Amino acid sequence: MDYVNGPGRNHLFVPGPVNIPDQVIRAMSRNNEDYRSPAIPALTKVLIEDVKKIFKTTSGTPFLFPTTGTGAWESALTNTLSPGDRIVSFLIGQFSLLWIDQQQRLKFNVDVVESDWGQGANLDILASKIAEDKAHTIKAICIVHNETATGVTNNLATVRKILDHYQHPALFLVDGVSSICALDFRMDEWGVDVALTGSQKALSLPTGLGIVCASPKALEATKTAKSVRVFFDWNDYLKFYKLGTYWPYTPSIQLLYGLRAALDLIFEEGLDNVIARHGRLGKATRLAVEAWGLKNCTQKEECFSDTVTAVIVPSYIDSSEIVRRAWKRYNLSLGLGLNKVAGKVFRIGHLGNLNELQLLGCLAGVEMVLKDVGYPVKLGSGVAAASAFLQNSTPLIPSRI
Template identity: 50%
Template sequence: MPGRHHLFVPGPSNVPDRVLRAMHRAQEDHRSSAFPALTEGLLRDIRPVFGSTVARPFLFSATGTGMWEVAITNTLSPGDHVLAVRLGQFSHLFIDTAEKLGLKVEVMDLEWGESFDPQAIGDRLAEDRAHAIKALLVVHNETATGVTTDIAGLREAMDAAKHPALLFVDGVSSIGSLEFRQDAWGVDVAITGSQKGFMMPAGLGMVSLSPTAMERIETAGFKRHYFDLRPQVLHNDQGYFPYTPPLAHLFGLREALDMMQEEGLANIHARHARLGEGVRRAVAAWELRICARDPERRSNTVTAIVVPDGKDARHVIDHAYRRWDMALGSGLGRLNGKVFRIGHLGDLNEGMLLGALGLTELALHDAGIAVPLGAGVAAAQRWYRESE
């Protein structure tokens, strides 16, 4: 089909031409005396994206799923008791990883689309007077439902409970797009990947550990090899990696960080908020329901849209892909067939998103969901014009 494919899943996101050009280069010696300049610059410049000046970042040839394992195996021990909140597919998979690695996971279950009350977690931690709970596992931005968690409020509740549990936060679909303040929020381990806010192909896992979490590396009881942070520390301190790094991804990250610095993190966060609100106004004009029930906790990077009873969201997604050359996100887990998702993160502007909304209206009609053509686009247009 002529023209460009329209990618509006919530990851992988669109890769800018600048990043593609930076990645398209001849390989070079990753043991040369010149290589540390690249490594040191990346590890320095990624820190502000995590919202930290004191935490230590690490880069792996992996994805966010691998970074879950890094977080757990480098700071905890088999059999440790952890508390986790399940409110969507990715929090479910985070829990599944912890259980398969041998942790005792206490789960607080919520309806998918709900957001949790930080105070409920604070109350549970306050009950744990023996401090048996060693860590709290949460997802900042649940990609399956489009719910963004109040991490600042969660830290306040943890501090009020005077509980020493480590705070692990999955920020795969938030870091680089939404405000993330690792230091201010007291996040001990922040986890993300390259394929969303960093505007790169999947394949580069990123994790950032607070000084408290770094102290646990030597005492963690898990067996580790590839994901062991100790050789990473040794080699990163000299500007290298213990294993052959994904060179193309490192050069892509260098360009992506340059682009983020040029725009400014505050502007990036504001842009995502503005674009996300346009999508939400379009959904309201279609008279459809957003999966995330609390308007204050709706994500600025992904919107999960519930189709009417008797309709199948998979048909909307299939028509969008086959007839209109656009990829929309599918419903995951228990939401399969019930929602479709529009990803609005990364290298994105108003024109791109207005095109996506227009094609979504066509796909909805193809699937027998007769939203008024042009209504969503017009609602988003009005918002983008008003909010300049």
């Protein structure tokens, strides 16, 4: 089955699915169980409470859908909106593009605000649209917190400020797939109505859980939302939450135990420490890119992503060749450039359960691949720049002091 074995470990630096900690792999290595026995509801009850913490919400209601991020998107939209509803959505890269495609196919009236790939969401345009919309025809703002294709982080606090400034009631829907559990995210403080993530991203689990968290206002919206939904219907879940059995259909037992283990690790490290670690690894990566003489796909510092860095390659190089060669020669998995930036960027994912030396190994690998494909990089230069920063900023591991 593993016919593409190479010696040693695979260095997994795509921006998802990411490395699973051994503790989580162990916790999931188990037989099925009867999900109607008292054990699984008891486990689920606590999980739902604990999941709120990663969204930084106390008033939100989480749903653990057996699906992917794409399904979580669909759940967020269909539970809160009706066909024909006007929504404002920001196109800044491949994943926001795919979400917009879904929004259109679900028959919403999508008001697309496009930026060049590499730029953040244009919130000035949002502000003017909101200012103009006295009639409140805009039912929702849909925004990707972190665009995984370009390594751009949007400013969600500003979105909230705009809505508040104009006292606009639009729902605030956030794709946090490559941000939640890695970047600073504050559902309650920012008044996010629906936030969502996928298990295979910063939570460092296998794919299979689309985690959606709904504000009271979002739950209220389900009453009028006319979009057709069954599998993704929140109210089916809420019915079983009330019964205390929690599941309208069969969950993955293994993912529940895995989520338990993943949250335990995150809480043990401390969510804010986890976020700080991502900040450290993100900055180290950017310092390496700079040392190589290459450009980040995004050039505005306020948009720098701490979970993924998209690196622009010189025009005489095909970035796909970098990705192929990294895998074939160094057992290093990098992210491809997608769609508009295909061939132009490669991506380094630095999210999830990851530490400094793993990243430095990756950076050393990228340097060698760059040289392989003809870019005149100075070997060691990126590692040196990243190390200089990390050697100053990395804390001792608290459990080992």
